[in-house]
Amino acid sequence: MSDSKTIAALEIGTGKMQVFIGEIIDGKTLNFIGSGQATTEGVKKADIIDVRRAAAQAQAAIVMAERSTGASIKSVCLGISGTHIxxxxxxxxxxxxxxxxxxxxxxxxxxxxxxxxxxxxxxxxxxxxxxxxxxxxxxxxxxxxxxxxxxxxxxxxxxxGDSDKIADAIHVVQSFGLEVEYLVFSALASAIAVTNAEQKNNGVLVVDIGCGTSDYVLYKYGRPMQAGVIPIGGDHITNDLSYGIRLSRANSERIKRHCGKATITEDERSEKFWSFGDKQIGDKKISMDAINKVIRARLEELFLLLRDELTDFIGNDSIKEVVLTGGSSNLSGICELASAVLGFPCSQGKFDSSVRPNLRHQEFATALGLLEYAREQESNKQSSASIFDTFAKIFKR
Amino acid sequence: MNPQSQQSQKLKIRIVGVGNAGVEMLKKICAHGPIDATIVAVDTDLSALSKSGVKHALALGGEITDNMGCGGDPTLAKEAALANLASLRAVVNNADMIVILTALGGGTGSVVAPILSKLAFEGGVKCIANFCILPLQLEGAERVSLADKAFKYLHKRSNIAISMPNDIIMSRTGKSLKEAYDEANECVANAVLAILNMISGRGIINTDFPTLRKIFAAHGANSFFASGQGFGENAAEEAVEKLKKCPLLSDNIPSAKNLLINIVCGENMEMNKTRALLELAKQCFNANGRVGYGIEINPDFDSKIEITAIGTEEAPSQLSSEPAIQPEAAPVRRETEQIMSNENSLPQAQNISESIPQDEIQLKPPHKRISTKIPEDNPVPVKNPDEAAVFEPLKPPQPAPRPVTEEEEPQRKRRGFFGFGRKKSEQTQEQPVATQSEFKFVEKSQQRGFFEDTPPNIRNGEDLDVPTFMRRNIKINL
Structure with a gap:
């Protein structure tokens, strides 16, 4: 008889609460069965600053996911990040x-x-x-x-990481009666989702550029060699833009998403566009060059900090490629910039062909990876359990 | 020992006297008997320190100044301070409250006090109080301007920053020079002791340290200090009158946002009198925010009443060292601020005002006045960027009077003078002002914007939450 287990992957992100529900059958097969999402307000720089609000939003996301599937969740695979790590x-x-x-x-x-x-x-x-x-x-x-x-x-x-911060994250889950079964550093989860065994074996640096922080993990010989957090994320780019081009945060975010580019060509440099587009009072023309300068300065800093953290692995052929994932990796030109600063070929994460096309978004990398992580662990449990079962049967005889 | 005094002993209060004058003030404080605070003297002049008899003394400079003081040279003083930065940090580290006493205008005081304030501010000291004596106008424009800049710098980094213009203290006494200086020092000593007394727990009604912190929660708010004494039958009225006329208020009774009042009286003080006295004092400062008060009994006082008020001003106005603003200036600013919202909208706004003749009369003359007044009223040639930050949004958006090109450069250099470590980001603060053309929605002091309520994100000595282009000094042309 097949053994199935329903597990929820929860990512308490700075931008959103993402819940994916998966069904793990015999520790081998993972079926994606539902998802839920909620906006986050109690989280900044991936640190939970308001546990109560974060808990309410996480619950909303989980309830939404449960409703979409009809399954009830008992345990959660929780992704953790934060500047304290x-x-x-x-x-x-x-x-x-x-x-x-x-x-x-x-x-x-x-x-x-x-x-x-x-x-x-x-x-x-x-x-x-x-x-x-x-x-x-x-x-x-x-x-x-x-x-x-x-x-x-x-x-x-x-x-x-800080015990208090970790406890806060666990408390968010426990506050509505669920148990944290696995606690996983979010970059490790993302790496599981966007890289394959061969890449991990050859040496790959996975950088999950989220809203609040950028989490990285370096794989070599199929094992994680180093992991950490650079406390810069998409929110920093937005904040920089709001100072640089003097627009409100919401407008800066919109401009970042629609017109933001990490690298631009000479021709684009002189391009201008309207900040609101309605040509009302306050609307103004913004040059592409200004936006690029702000974004580029921030991202260059991010990749330079990353390079400083990985001094042990740079220059000795350990890293073959860089894979960017996370919501902010959708920024146009970011791979070219990363490649220029870090000196390795760089690309966006690619998902396994078994992942549904509508889930193949960089924002979902962590949540997808969490489910896969849970499956791997279940699979390990099963194999050890099955050996035990065999022994038990032998002794019974 | 009552529990509160135990608590106040646990509170780590440090009183730091900086420079020769600061050490003199410490001496005055010591002369009043033992207090629940650690007293630290910091100077570049070793002989002055050794003469002071203060237990904890930190001599700065060493070989840089030959232990002989810096002779009023701020550059030398800065060099000395930076050489001993670790010791200075040790002075402010782990303190709950730090009180810095100094006379600005000289070398050591003008440089070390701002640096200490900054270190304390960065070190997360809960309450930073600065008491500064400003130099006499006759000491020369250079000293006055140095003092002004130093005060404005430390003002932004302190919860309580009180400047006491020597001119005012001294102009009212016909005493000899030494007595006059002594009196100025005494004045500071009294102010410090009054605050310490308030939180010491010796009184009948105590204001405790959390109250003090709550009242002075914000950094960079304009604060004031005043005290008055009364004797005999009408002691209460007399004390309040004296309080109003306290030289430290520069004849300009501020509207208090938050106020802390301490009353020291004799044993026979009646309850209803005390209440009336508090009411009077509250009214006197027009206090409408938080008001804390403490009452202390001193058996020696008999019919004497001493009242001390310390608080933050309602609206940011000019610092007490400068001539008081004319009262009509405030509403005018508000008008101009609305217009300021967009440069392009200025002609429109004026058109509207022209269609309403009464408004025109009210609007136009003050406009002219403001644009010409600020340079005139300020005899000091260089304006501090901090002050520009306070007033910038209030000025009418006239490009011509704003001295961007000529004065911005020297300002930056000077701003950088007190700064150390994060010089770049300090400098880049200027940029938004220089290229201002749109809505002003960010205060310069809050460069972290969205992240302002989160802990700083320090890597390699830089706060990563501050925009990179500002820290790297990258100019953004819109």
């Missing part, structure tokens, strides 16, 4: 215990435990402790078992 590299080591100097499972576990056991300062909690790979006598390997050497090191990327 930071990461550091930690290496744990263990000496190889066997007399034959062959690395065994227990040696690896000891090295892993050593790396994972690093204690954070008060008020901080881990979100993910990601194993990036191993070193056997300082030689990198992704599968150390069976290799010979005297010492094994496990390299971890420790992603952590």
């Amino acid at each position: 930071k990461g550091f590299r930690n290496i744990g080591s263990a000496s190889v215990s066997g007399a034959d100097a062959v690395v065994r499972e227990e040696d690896v576990e000891r090295a892993k435990d050593d790396a994972r056991s690093k204690i954070l300062t008060e008020g901080k909690s881990y979100i993910h402790r990601i194993c990036c790979g191993y070193y056997v006598d300082d030689v990198f390997t992704s599968s150390p078992l069976g290799k010979t050497g005297s010492r094994i090191d496990a390299e971890y990327w420790m992603l952590y």
